[in-house]
Amino acid sequence: MGKRTGILFVLFLLSVSLLSAEVFKYKYFRGEKYKIKSEVNESVYINGQYHHAAEILNKIAVEVVSTGEGSGMLDATFSTSEIRKGNVDVYELSQEYHSLFQRDQYGKLNIDYQYYMPVVRDVPLFKEKDIRKGESWYGDGWEVHDLRNGYGIQEPFRYPIHVRYTYLGKGQKDGKTYDILTAYYSISYNTPDSFSRYRLYPVQVTGYSDQTIFWNSKEGKPYAYEEEFSIRFILSSGDSYTFRGTAGARVTASEKMNKELLADSLKNKIEQEKLSDMSVTVDDKGVTITLSNIHFKADSTEILEPEKRKLDLVADKLREYPGRDVLITGYTALAGTPEGRKQLSEERARVVAGYFIESGAKPREQIVIRGLGAENPVADNSTPEGKQENRRVEITILEN
Incomplete structure (x- = not known):
């Protein structure tokens, strides 16, 4: 192979490599409204024994109220409902939340400590560079839970997560092509002694989350995700509660209603x-x-x-x-x-x-x-x- 031919071949390989790389960023448009609907099916175990199954419906209504320097200020209403059995099984509203937070173009949230939602924060979190198919990277985030009912903990209960991401390339979902990412993190958290002021509280949290994210690069946000999870709370009483199941979500635009x-x-x-x-x-x-x-x-x-x-x-x-x-x-x-x-x-x-x-x-x-x-x-x-x-x-x- 001649010198010129070799250079052209290298340039060709480089161009193929660049074509297979993607730049992942969130995009924000002031006044945009969209909905996120997730369905969770989980089994609950108490001290290792099966207790009951739960079907949970989460709905999030989001509005981008302002934008600037690649970030968006999001005003979001979260509602959580659970199936109640009867002559007809229906979802009964159990809790509503409101949150106002800023998120930058790479997925990092700036949110006041008082807010209970969203539960998973800074996921997905992207790097400030092109990401090639098969490439992995890491990012830090948080899980936040509302333990007021049953525990009386009058503050968001939060613990850190360290997430491993992998870009799998293009793939199909619901007949359309999206960028597919995986996000995996394990949980191992010991609650600080300051929580001992509560009568009942989790002393240790363990578990994992394994997510597949279908990313809409054109719109700059996820289209859908699928998750398998298990989380175990060991309480100060010595009892343990394990929540194990699957979840899935879709993001849809909100059309203006006359x-x-x-x-x-x-x-x-x-x-x-x-x-x-x-x-x-x-x-x-x-x-x-x-x-x-x-x-x-x-x-x-x-x-x-x-x-x-x-x-x-x-x-x-x-x-x-x-x-x-x-x-x-x-x-x-x-x-x-x-x-x-x-x-x-x-x-x-x-x-x-x-x-x-x-x-x-x-x-x-x-x-x-x-x-x-x-x-x-x-x-x-x-x-x-x-x-x-x-x-x-x-x-x-x-x-x-």
């Missing part, structure tokens, strides 16, 4: 059908249809036949918005015990959700319910008429 048009359409339909005790309101979250004085059989969750006409009207409208999630909130009048009111309001929301699921108006993963008992009354609970108004269900078609 809320006024939807609300007007609903109001016109209600008027045409001559349906009473129905109202429609618009707020930042979306469009809410309130079924006031909803008729269930006394002290039960069974819907009376006249109410089904109202639900059919709403169901038809939900079918017109297949990409929108729905929050269903049940309320009661001020009667009985707080525990009883909460349970009854949850069951009423469940019945309405079940009606929509069984009629095909919405799949299960697009509906979340909650029961607020006698909270947020809209009328005077000291009168029969007021109690009727407070005995209601609110169906919110969410914008994001």
Whole structure:
């Protein structure tokens, strides 16, 4: 091979190498909104013995509120729901969080200590250079957990993670091509003595997370991820809790909803059908249809036949918005015990959700319910008429 030919061959190999390398960076566009929906299936073991299985739905609504120097300020609302078994299995809202944080183009977060979400931080974290197929690198991050319920720990419980990344190259997901990364970290953390001021706390955390990330280079954010995990808490009582399972998530853009048009359409339909005790309101979250004085059989969750006409009207409208999630909130009048009111309001929301699921108006993963008992009354609970108004269900078609 001649000298010139050899140089050309080396240049060819170099060009191939450069073509197979990628520059990974987050991208931010002010005003952009998107949703992240993850489903977790885990088994819980107590002292090594199987205890129960859990199906958890996490939804995150994100808005980029400002940008600058390659970074974005993100305003995010996190909701966590868990399957509750019944005549129809539905996701019941268990916790909501709000976080405001900055993330740079390489994935590093700047977030106030007070926030409980996101749980996994600084993952993925990229290097300030091209990354070739097969190349690995390391980055430090955090896991943060909310242990207020059950433990009474009134601060985010956090521990460091050291993550090994590998770029696997291009691959397919849902019929499209993405850059595929793996992220693996093991956990071995001994809690500092300062936590001994709590009656019950984790003294040691061990485990691992093995993730596959499908990166959308064009949009500068993940499209999806898949995870296998196991985490074990050894408590100060000597008991151990192990959470083992799988998770998966998708990121989708949030299309702007013409809320006024939807609300007007609903109001016109209600008027045409001559349906009473129905109202429609618009707020930042979306469009809410309130079924006031909803008729269930006394002290039960069974819907009376006249109410089904109202639900059919709403169901038809939900079918017109297949990409929108729905929050269903049940309320009661001020009667009985707080525990009883909460349970009854949850069951009423469940019945309405079940009606929509069984009629095909919405799949299960697009509906979340909650029961607020006698909270947020809209009328005077000291009168029969007021109690009727407070005995209601609110169906919110969410914008994001």
